[in-house]
Amino acid sequence: MQCFRPHFSYYESHLIGCAVGRVGVRFDDIIELSGKHFKCIQEDEGILKLNPVGIDELSCKMDNQTYSHLANWTDTSRAAQMSCMYGHLKKTGCLVAERSIPIGQEVQISNGCVFLCHPQTNVYICDRKLGNWTIEEGGDLAKATARKFSL
Incomplete structure:
Protein backbone atom coordinates (compact mmCIF):
# COMPACT_ATOMS: atom_id res chain seq x y z
CA MET A 1 0.00 0.00 0.00
CA GLN A 2 1.24 3.48 -0.81
CA CYS A 3 0.05 6.78 0.63
CA PHE A 4 0.11 10.00 -1.34
CA ARG A 5 -1.44 13.44 -1.20
CA PRO A 6 -3.07 14.53 -4.49
CA HIS A 7 -3.45 18.26 -5.20
CA PHE A 8 -2.88 19.39 -1.59
CA SER A 9 -5.85 17.34 -0.43
CA TYR A 10 -6.18 14.62 2.21
CA TYR A 11 -3.86 11.63 2.07
CA GLU A 12 -5.12 8.65 0.09
CA SER A 13 -3.87 5.09 0.04
CA HIS A 14 -3.57 2.89 -3.03
CA LEU A 15 -2.61 -0.74 -3.45
CA ILE A 16 0.62 -1.02 -5.40
CA GLY A 17 1.54 -4.68 -5.05
CA CYS A 18 1.82 -7.81 -2.95
CA ALA A 19 3.89 -8.47 0.16
CA VAL A 20 5.61 -11.75 0.95
CA GLY A 21 7.07 -11.45 4.42
CA ARG A 22 9.29 -8.36 4.26
CA VAL A 23 9.56 -8.45 0.46
CA GLY A 24 7.32 -6.26 -1.68
CA VAL A 25 6.32 -7.14 -5.25
CA ARG A 26 4.68 -4.48 -7.45
CA PHE A 27 1.77 -5.33 -9.74
CA ASP A 28 2.83 -7.31 -12.82
CA ASP A 29 6.29 -7.94 -11.35
CA ILE A 30 7.58 -11.45 -10.76
CA ILE A 31 9.17 -12.96 -7.66
CA GLU A 32 10.93 -16.27 -7.14
CA LEU A 33 9.90 -18.25 -4.05
CA SER A 34 11.37 -21.68 -3.29
CA GLY A 35 12.48 -22.11 -6.90
CA LYS A 36 9.08 -21.24 -8.39
CA HIS A 37 8.03 -17.97 -10.02
CA PHE A 38 4.93 -15.94 -9.14
CA LYS A 39 3.40 -12.75 -10.54
CA CYS A 40 1.53 -10.20 -8.39
CA ILE A 41 -1.90 -9.48 -9.86
CA GLN A 42 -5.01 -7.63 -8.73
CA GLU A 43 -8.13 -9.67 -9.52
CA ASP A 44 -10.81 -7.31 -8.26
CA GLU A 45 -10.68 -4.02 -6.42
CA GLY A 46 -8.67 -4.77 -3.31
CA ILE A 47 -8.08 -8.49 -3.96
CA LEU A 48 -4.40 -9.30 -4.53
CA LYS A 49 -2.97 -12.62 -5.58
CA LEU A 50 0.35 -14.24 -6.41
CA ASN A 51 -0.24 -16.28 -9.58
CA PRO A 52 2.16 -19.07 -10.59
CA VAL A 53 4.13 -18.21 -13.73
CA GLY A 54 5.39 -20.73 -16.27
CA ILE A 55 8.97 -20.58 -17.52
CA ASP A 56 7.72 -19.59 -20.99
CA CYS A 126 30.16 15.49 -32.36
CA ASP A 127 31.13 19.17 -32.24
CA ARG A 128 32.02 19.36 -35.90
CA LYS A 129 30.32 18.66 -39.22
CA LEU A 130 30.58 15.06 -40.35
CA GLY A 131 30.96 15.27 -44.12
CA ASN A 132 28.12 15.78 -46.57
CA TRP A 133 24.79 14.49 -45.32
CA THR A 134 21.16 15.37 -45.90
CA ILE A 135 17.91 14.95 -44.03
CA GLU A 136 15.93 12.02 -45.41
CA GLU A 137 12.40 12.91 -46.42
CA GLY A 138 9.54 10.55 -45.65
CA GLY A 139 11.02 9.11 -42.49
CA ASP A 140 9.13 8.84 -39.22
CA LEU A 141 10.80 11.98 -37.86
CA ALA A 142 9.67 14.01 -40.87
CA LYS A 143 6.06 13.10 -40.08
CA ALA A 144 6.27 14.38 -36.51
CA THR A 145 3.96 17.26 -35.70
CA ALA A 146 4.31 19.87 -32.99
CA ARG A 147 1.91 19.44 -30.11
CA LYS A 148 1.11 21.72 -27.23
CA PHE A 149 0.89 20.15 -23.81
CA SER A 150 -0.40 21.83 -20.70
CA LEU A 151 -0.12 20.79 -17.10
Missing part, protein backbone atom coordinates in the same frame (compact mmCIF):
# COMPACT_ATOMS: atom_id res chain seq x y z
CA GLU A 57 6.18 -16.42 -19.52
CA LEU A 58 9.63 -15.37 -18.29
CA SER A 59 11.09 -15.30 -21.81
CA CYS A 60 11.61 -12.16 -23.91
CA LYS A 61 10.92 -11.42 -27.57
CA MET A 62 13.04 -9.13 -29.70
CA ASP A 63 13.18 -8.90 -33.50
CA ASN A 64 11.02 -12.03 -33.94
CA GLN A 65 13.38 -14.04 -31.76
CA THR A 66 12.67 -15.49 -28.31
CA TYR A 67 15.25 -15.43 -25.52
CA SER A 68 14.97 -17.46 -22.34
CA HIS A 69 14.94 -16.04 -18.82
CA LEU A 70 18.47 -14.98 -17.71
CA ALA A 71 19.82 -15.19 -21.30
CA ASN A 72 22.56 -12.76 -22.36
CA TRP A 73 23.39 -11.95 -25.98
CA THR A 74 24.95 -9.34 -28.25
CA ASP A 75 22.81 -7.59 -30.86
CA THR A 76 25.39 -6.56 -33.46
CA SER A 77 22.92 -4.47 -35.48
CA ARG A 78 22.34 -2.24 -32.42
CA ALA A 79 25.88 -2.56 -31.01
CA ALA A 80 24.19 -3.56 -27.76
CA GLN A 81 24.66 -6.22 -25.12
CA MET A 82 21.25 -7.42 -23.96
CA SER A 83 19.75 -9.62 -21.26
CA CYS A 84 16.34 -11.10 -20.51
CA MET A 85 15.15 -11.10 -16.92
CA TYR A 86 11.63 -12.01 -15.80
CA GLY A 87 10.20 -11.24 -19.25
CA HIS A 88 11.85 -7.81 -19.53
CA LEU A 89 14.55 -6.85 -22.03
CA LYS A 90 17.45 -4.88 -20.63
CA LYS A 91 20.40 -3.28 -22.37
CA THR A 92 23.43 -4.10 -20.22
CA GLY A 93 26.17 -2.50 -22.29
CA CYS A 94 27.42 -1.55 -25.75
CA LEU A 95 29.89 -3.12 -28.13
CA VAL A 96 32.13 -0.79 -30.14
CA ALA A 97 34.91 -2.26 -32.30
CA GLU A 98 34.80 -5.54 -30.34
CA ARG A 99 35.17 -3.59 -27.07
CA SER A 100 32.56 -3.84 -24.32
CA ILE A 101 31.42 -0.45 -22.99
CA PRO A 102 29.39 -0.23 -19.74
CA ILE A 103 26.15 1.79 -19.60
CA GLY A 104 26.89 5.45 -18.86
CA GLN A 105 30.50 5.41 -20.06
CA GLU A 106 31.77 7.81 -22.74
CA VAL A 107 34.62 6.81 -25.06
CA GLN A 108 36.49 8.74 -27.74
CA ILE A 109 36.06 7.15 -31.19
CA SER A 110 38.34 7.34 -34.22
CA ASN A 111 36.40 10.07 -36.09
CA GLY A 112 36.93 12.54 -33.23
CA CYS A 113 33.42 12.12 -31.80
CA VAL A 114 32.42 10.75 -28.42
CA PHE A 115 30.30 7.61 -28.07
CA LEU A 116 27.98 7.44 -25.04
CA CYS A 117 26.58 4.05 -24.10
CA HIS A 118 23.03 4.92 -23.02
CA PRO A 119 20.48 2.39 -21.66
CA GLN A 120 17.93 3.26 -24.35
CA THR A 121 19.94 4.25 -27.44
CA ASN A 122 23.49 4.82 -28.59
CA VAL A 123 24.54 8.48 -28.56
CA TYR A 124 27.22 10.01 -30.78
CA ILE A 125 28.38 13.46 -29.69
Whole structure:
Protein backbone atom coordinates (compact mmCIF):
# COMPACT_ATOMS: atom_id res chain seq x y z
CA MET A 1 0.00 0.00 0.00
CA GLN A 2 1.24 3.48 -0.81
CA CYS A 3 0.05 6.78 0.63
CA PHE A 4 0.11 10.00 -1.34
CA ARG A 5 -1.44 13.44 -1.20
CA PRO A 6 -3.07 14.53 -4.49
CA HIS A 7 -3.45 18.26 -5.20
CA PHE A 8 -2.88 19.39 -1.59
CA SER A 9 -5.85 17.34 -0.43
CA TYR A 10 -6.18 14.62 2.21
CA TYR A 11 -3.86 11.63 2.07
CA GLU A 12 -5.12 8.65 0.09
CA SER A 13 -3.87 5.09 0.04
CA HIS A 14 -3.57 2.89 -3.03
CA LEU A 15 -2.61 -0.74 -3.45
CA ILE A 16 0.62 -1.02 -5.40
CA GLY A 17 1.54 -4.68 -5.05
CA CYS A 18 1.82 -7.81 -2.95
CA ALA A 19 3.89 -8.47 0.16
CA VAL A 20 5.61 -11.75 0.95
CA GLY A 21 7.07 -11.45 4.42
CA ARG A 22 9.29 -8.36 4.26
CA VAL A 23 9.56 -8.45 0.46
CA GLY A 24 7.32 -6.26 -1.68
CA VAL A 25 6.32 -7.14 -5.25
CA ARG A 26 4.68 -4.48 -7.45
CA PHE A 27 1.77 -5.33 -9.74
CA ASP A 28 2.83 -7.31 -12.82
CA ASP A 29 6.29 -7.94 -11.35
CA ILE A 30 7.58 -11.45 -10.76
CA ILE A 31 9.17 -12.96 -7.66
CA GLU A 32 10.93 -16.27 -7.14
CA LEU A 33 9.90 -18.25 -4.05
CA SER A 34 11.37 -21.68 -3.29
CA GLY A 35 12.48 -22.11 -6.90
CA LYS A 36 9.08 -21.24 -8.39
CA HIS A 37 8.03 -17.97 -10.02
CA PHE A 38 4.93 -15.94 -9.14
CA LYS A 39 3.40 -12.75 -10.54
CA CYS A 40 1.53 -10.20 -8.39
CA ILE A 41 -1.90 -9.48 -9.86
CA GLN A 42 -5.01 -7.63 -8.73
CA GLU A 43 -8.13 -9.67 -9.52
CA ASP A 44 -10.81 -7.31 -8.26
CA GLU A 45 -10.68 -4.02 -6.42
CA GLY A 46 -8.67 -4.77 -3.31
CA ILE A 47 -8.08 -8.49 -3.96
CA LEU A 48 -4.40 -9.30 -4.53
CA LYS A 49 -2.97 -12.62 -5.58
CA LEU A 50 0.35 -14.24 -6.41
CA ASN A 51 -0.24 -16.28 -9.58
CA PRO A 52 2.16 -19.07 -10.59
CA VAL A 53 4.13 -18.21 -13.73
CA GLY A 54 5.39 -20.73 -16.27
CA ILE A 55 8.97 -20.58 -17.52
CA ASP A 56 7.72 -19.59 -20.99
CA GLU A 57 6.18 -16.42 -19.52
CA LEU A 58 9.63 -15.37 -18.29
CA SER A 59 11.09 -15.30 -21.81
CA CYS A 60 11.61 -12.16 -23.91
CA LYS A 61 10.92 -11.42 -27.57
CA MET A 62 13.04 -9.13 -29.70
CA ASP A 63 13.18 -8.90 -33.50
CA ASN A 64 11.02 -12.03 -33.94
CA GLN A 65 13.38 -14.04 -31.76
CA THR A 66 12.67 -15.49 -28.31
CA TYR A 67 15.25 -15.43 -25.52
CA SER A 68 14.97 -17.46 -22.34
CA HIS A 69 14.94 -16.04 -18.82
CA LEU A 70 18.47 -14.98 -17.71
CA ALA A 71 19.82 -15.19 -21.30
CA ASN A 72 22.56 -12.76 -22.36
CA TRP A 73 23.39 -11.95 -25.98
CA THR A 74 24.95 -9.34 -28.25
CA ASP A 75 22.81 -7.59 -30.86
CA THR A 76 25.39 -6.56 -33.46
CA SER A 77 22.92 -4.47 -35.48
CA ARG A 78 22.34 -2.24 -32.42
CA ALA A 79 25.88 -2.56 -31.01
CA ALA A 80 24.19 -3.56 -27.76
CA GLN A 81 24.66 -6.22 -25.12
CA MET A 82 21.25 -7.42 -23.96
CA SER A 83 19.75 -9.62 -21.26
CA CYS A 84 16.34 -11.10 -20.51
CA MET A 85 15.15 -11.10 -16.92
CA TYR A 86 11.63 -12.01 -15.80
CA GLY A 87 10.20 -11.24 -19.25
CA HIS A 88 11.85 -7.81 -19.53
CA LEU A 89 14.55 -6.85 -22.03
CA LYS A 90 17.45 -4.88 -20.63
CA LYS A 91 20.40 -3.28 -22.37
CA THR A 92 23.43 -4.10 -20.22
CA GLY A 93 26.17 -2.50 -22.29
CA CYS A 94 27.42 -1.55 -25.75
CA LEU A 95 29.89 -3.12 -28.13
CA VAL A 96 32.13 -0.79 -30.14
CA ALA A 97 34.91 -2.26 -32.30
CA GLU A 98 34.80 -5.54 -30.34
CA ARG A 99 35.17 -3.59 -27.07
CA SER A 100 32.56 -3.84 -24.32
CA ILE A 101 31.42 -0.45 -22.99
CA PRO A 102 29.39 -0.23 -19.74
CA ILE A 103 26.15 1.79 -19.60
CA GLY A 104 26.89 5.45 -18.86
CA GLN A 105 30.50 5.41 -20.06
CA GLU A 106 31.77 7.81 -22.74
CA VAL A 107 34.62 6.81 -25.06
CA GLN A 108 36.49 8.74 -27.74
CA ILE A 109 36.06 7.15 -31.19
CA SER A 110 38.34 7.34 -34.22
CA ASN A 111 36.40 10.07 -36.09
CA GLY A 112 36.93 12.54 -33.23
CA CYS A 113 33.42 12.12 -31.80
CA VAL A 114 32.42 10.75 -28.42
CA PHE A 115 30.30 7.61 -28.07
CA LEU A 116 27.98 7.44 -25.04
CA CYS A 117 26.58 4.05 -24.10
CA HIS A 118 23.03 4.92 -23.02
CA PRO A 119 20.48 2.39 -21.66
CA GLN A 120 17.93 3.26 -24.35
CA THR A 121 19.94 4.25 -27.44
CA ASN A 122 23.49 4.82 -28.59
CA VAL A 123 24.54 8.48 -28.56
CA TYR A 124 27.22 10.01 -30.78
CA ILE A 125 28.38 13.46 -29.69
CA CYS A 126 30.16 15.49 -32.36
CA ASP A 127 31.13 19.17 -32.24
CA ARG A 128 32.02 19.36 -35.90
CA LYS A 129 30.32 18.66 -39.22
CA LEU A 130 30.58 15.06 -40.35
CA GLY A 131 30.96 15.27 -44.12
CA ASN A 132 28.12 15.78 -46.57
CA TRP A 133 24.79 14.49 -45.32
CA THR A 134 21.16 15.37 -45.90
CA ILE A 135 17.91 14.95 -44.03
CA GLU A 136 15.93 12.02 -45.41
CA GLU A 137 12.40 12.91 -46.42
CA GLY A 138 9.54 10.55 -45.65
CA GLY A 139 11.02 9.11 -42.49
CA ASP A 140 9.13 8.84 -39.22
CA LEU A 141 10.80 11.98 -37.86
CA ALA A 142 9.67 14.01 -40.87
CA LYS A 143 6.06 13.10 -40.08
CA ALA A 144 6.27 14.38 -36.51
CA THR A 145 3.96 17.26 -35.70
CA ALA A 146 4.31 19.87 -32.99
CA ARG A 147 1.91 19.44 -30.11
CA LYS A 148 1.11 21.72 -27.23
CA PHE A 149 0.89 20.15 -23.81
CA SER A 150 -0.40 21.83 -20.70
CA LEU A 151 -0.12 20.79 -17.10
